Amino acid sequence: MTTADENALSLYIPIILLLAVIEIVLGAYESSDGIWSKKLAAGKLLLNMAWTSTLFPLLLDIHLFTFMIESLYEGRKDVAFPLSGDGLMWFSYFLVFLLFLVNTIDVYQSFRTAENSFHDKEVS
Secondary structure, eight states: OOHHHHHHHHHHHHHHHHHHHHHHHHHHHHHHTTTOHHOOOHHHHHHHHHHHHEEEEHHHHHHHHHHHHHTTTOOTTTTTTTTTHHHHHHHHHOOOOOOOOHHHHHHHHHHHHHHHHHHHHOOO
16 A cells, blocks of 8 residues: 555545444434424535545545455455456446435435425424
8 A cells, every 4th residue: 555545545534434424413313203404405415515525536546446446355456356447447437326326316305305394394
């Protein structure tokens, strides 16, 4: 591992952990009986934008991503062969597409929950 990889991972890991904790707290609040407002849905949108801006460089940095994939297989390039070269590029593009898709669905559901929560509040 080069020092650039160590520096990048030491920057990304705390940010990812912080975002995960915020995501868990918001998910727990959303699934509880609390009223989900449009402000919370906008906060969820900002959180998803933070996830996207954090994970894009991580997924699209081929050298760092190659190191992470190879470290999963303990440095054995022969085992990680399908995820090397063009395969790794397509795999990272596929992950970016999935990230967009999941974030879009999550934000849509969040605003829909806020809208339903608002209607339930008016009916009561």
